Amino acid sequence: MKRPAPSADRPSIHDIRPVPARNVGQWLGGAVLLAMGLLFLQILVTNGNMKWPVVADYLFDAKILAGLGMTLLLTVLAMVLGLAIGMVLAIMRLSSGRVFQWISWVWIWFFRGVPPLVQMIFWYNLALLLPEISIGIPFGPKLVSWNTNDLITPFTAAIMGLAFTESAYAAEMIRAGIQAVNPGQTEAAATLGMTRAQVLRRIVLPQALRIVIPPIGNDTISMLKFTSLVSVLALPDLLYSAQMIYARTYQTIPLLIVATLWYLLLTTVLTICEHMIEHRLKAAPGQKTRFWDLRFFPRHRSTHQSAEVQP
Amino acid sequence: MTPLLQVEKLRKAFGTHEVLRGIDLQVNRGEVICIVGPSGSGKSTLLRCLNHLEKPTGGAVFLMGEPVGLRWKGRSLHEMTFNELARQRQRMGMVFQGFHLFPHKTALENVVEAPIIVKGVPRAQAEAEAMTLLDKVGMRDRAHYYPAQLSGGQQQRTAIARSLAMKPDLMLFDEPTSALDPELVGEVLATMRHLADEGMTMVVVTHEMGFARDVADHLVFMDGGVIVEEGKPSEVLINPRHDRTRAFLSRVISET
Numbered sequence: 001m002k003r004p005a006p007s008a009d010r011p012s013i014h015d016i017r018p019v020p021a022r023n024v025g026q027w028l029g030g031a032v033l034l035a036m037g038l039l040f041l042q043i044l045v046t047n048g049n050m051k052w053p054v055v056a057d058y059l060f061d062a063k064i065l066a067g068l069g070m071t072l073l074l075t076v077l078a079m080v081l082g083l084a085i086g087m088v089l090a091i092m093r094l095s096s097g098r099v100f101q102w103i104s105w106v107w108i109w110f111f112r113g114v115p116p117l118v119q120m121i122f123w124y125n126l127a128l129l130l131p132e133i134s135i136g137i138p139f140g141p142k143l144v145s146w147n148t149n150d151l152i153t154p155f156t157a158a159i160m161g162l163a164f165t166e167s168a169y170a171a172e173m174i175r176a177g178i179q180a181v182n183p184g185q186t187e188a189a190a191t192l193g194m195t196r197a198q199v200l201r202r203i204v205l206p207q208a209l210r211i212v213i214p215p216i217g218n219d220t221i222s223m224l225k226f227t228s229l230v231s232v233l234a235l236p237d238l239l240y241s242a243q244m245i246y247a248r249t250y251q252t253i254p255l256l257i258v259a260t261l262w263y264l265l266l267t268t269v270l271t272i273c274e275h276m277i278e279h280r281l282k283a284a285p286g287q288k289t290r291f292w293d294l295r296f297f298p299r300h301r302s303t304h305q306s307a308e309v310q311p
Numbered sequence: 312m313t314p315l316l317q318v319e320k321l322r323k324a325f326g327t328h329e330v331l332r333g334i335d336l337q338v339n340r341g342e343v344i345c346i347v348g349p350s351g352s353g354k355s356t357l358l359r360c361l362n363h364l365e366k367p368t369g370g371a372v373f374l375m376g377e378p379v380g381l382r383w384k385g386r387s388l389h390e391m392t393f394n395e396l397a398r399q400r401q402r403m404g405m406v407f408q409g410f411h412l413f414p415h416k417t418a419l420e421n422v423v424e425a426p427i428i429v430k431g432v433p434r435a436q437a438e439a440e441a442m443t444l445l446d447k448v449g450m451r452d453r454a455h456y457y458p459a460q461l462s463g464g465q466q467q468r469t470a471i472a473r474s475l476a477m478k479p480d481l482m483l484f485d486e487p488t489s490a491l492d493p494e495l496v497g498e499v500l501a502t503m504r505h506l507a508d509e510g511m512t513m514v515v516v517t518h519e520m521g522f523a524r525d526v527a528d529h530l531v532f533m534d535g536g537v538i539v540e541e542g543k544p545s546e547v548l549i550n551p552r553h554d555r556t557r558a559f560l561s562r563v564i565s566e567t
């Protein structure tokens with residue numbers, strides 16, 4: 001084949017890198033959005049009503065930090081309890097027992113349908129419905145009983161509302177995860193002589209959880225924000241602690257900003273954890289991964305652009 | 312002497328579709344039985360009925376004289392639960408076409424899993440025994456690899472070691488080489504030959520006629536859910552008595 005000879009005013013195509021194609025629309029749009037963002041930031045920083053010095057004063061206030069601890073405690077407890085109940089529900093839903101299937105279905109239907117806020121208020125007022133809670137023989141004598149109002153504190157009501165709601169969502173996720181595991185895994189384990197519980201615990205659940213971990217991470221971030229509902233029960237979480245302070249000092253906006261900053265920090269930390277775990281799960285088993293392999297903003301290159309031009 | 316495995320009038324239907332229509336088969340200790348037949352003839356179903364991965368709809372399977380998956384209580388016959396079956400299943404190892412190694416465990420962990428949690432073998436002893444088995448199937452140097460890091464042939468050899476770790480009385484193979492690239496078939500067949508030479512009792516569903524001819528003590532040809540013809544491989548392969556066997560063999564042999 002005959003190549004065109006390099007002309008005098010132009011270097012050879014083999015000696016030069018092509019200028020990457022530019023997307024003018026992306027540049028223009030990006031510039032406009034950037035300008036708007038800067039404007040918004042300027043309002044935030046320079047607006048006197050934001051009172052940044054007040055924000056700084058309260059950011060590490062003892063009450064705020066205690067509220068932060070409460071928010072974290074609620075998130076962790078509600079997630080742990082919710083996942084544990086959800087796991088049981090998922091297994092019941094997939095069992096061959098009709099009663100198990102039905103109870104699980106009704107629970108999921110109910111707690112997915114009732115808003116957590118309504119539930120919390122309801123649980124808190126449970127004493128109006130059942131003044132006394134007892135353990136005993138059904139329809140027979142009672143062995144122990146408690147006064148419902150002693151048992152149901154704002155804290156337990158909050159945990160119940162949050163955990164039960166989470167359990168319904170977790171159950172559906174875990175069920176989908178279990179069903180996504182190749183049935184051949186169960187058969188292989190069965191032919192090795194494992195019992196049902198062993199197959200589930202050692203073979204199926206570890207694989208199902210791997211599938212379910214990313215949505216659980218997502219749920220944890222949602223839960224962190226849902227905990228702010230507990231302020232209706234006067235439970236001093238992050239938001240309610242801020243509310244108590246501004247009720248006294250009238251520094252409403254600065255204290256809301258304090259709470260916002262903490263929520264953002266926590267969700268950022270959780271997001272990073274989630275990315276790390278997801279990244280690790282995506283890697284082939286046995287392959288070591290490092291934190292700095294993480295790409296939060298991966299570049300999407302089309303193939304013809306990424307083809308290297310050899311010098 | 313009671314045979315190791317006895318199959319009597321075994322039937323299996325999926326809905327109205329009769330897949331097995333009365334199978335009688337006997338497997339003595341130390342024997343290698345190969346089952347061949349066209350696709351859809353019910354070979355996998357037969358194998359899966361032996362260890363009750365499928366519940367037969369009629370007839371029975373006896374392992375050392377005991378009915379598999381069923382127990383007598385006085386004069387009435389009861390189905391076993393999954394957990395009661397586990398005891399019988401661990402005496403029949405099974406190797407699948409699709410390997411089904413546990414992907415979250417290394418080759419070694421795959422092999423030691425069942426001895427440790429089912430039989431309660433101490434971990435150190437289980438690992439030592441597993442390494443011997445992995446050595447036998449030529450996987451010693453890959454013991455710490457995950458299934459995703461192994462070739463198909465390596466995965467299948469690990470799966471064989473995993474089954475052997477339970478010290479079964481009998482090994483069932485369902486087309487163990489059908490999912491493999493042609494150049495990997497040989498290594499798995501060699502492992503199985505080696506196992507047969509050691510006296511392992513084996514029931515092998517296969518399309519590998521060479522293996523059937525050389526290794527099987529008894530060859531079974533199935534079609535349409537029944538055993539059409541059986542006997543010594545030399546006789547069945549060279550002098551088939553039935554037209555259906557002849558047609559199948561000429562088709563298979565012309566392919567290879």
Ligand SMILES: Nc1ncnc2c1ncn2[C@@H]1O[C@H](COP(=O)(O)OP(=O)(O)OP(=O)(O)O)[C@@H](O)[C@H]1O
Pocket residue numbers: 325328330348349350351352353354355356357
């Ligand atoms: N779980 C099932 N439900 C319904 N039908 C089934 C099921 N398993 C197998 N069959 C049917 O039973 C018949 C025999 O299947 P089987 O897998 O035993 O054949 P095979 O001899 O192993 O064939 P191949 O050589 O293709 O593996 C087929 O017609 C198949 O469609």
Ligand SMILES: [Mg+2]
Pocket residue numbers: 354355356485486
């Ligand atoms: Mg088959």
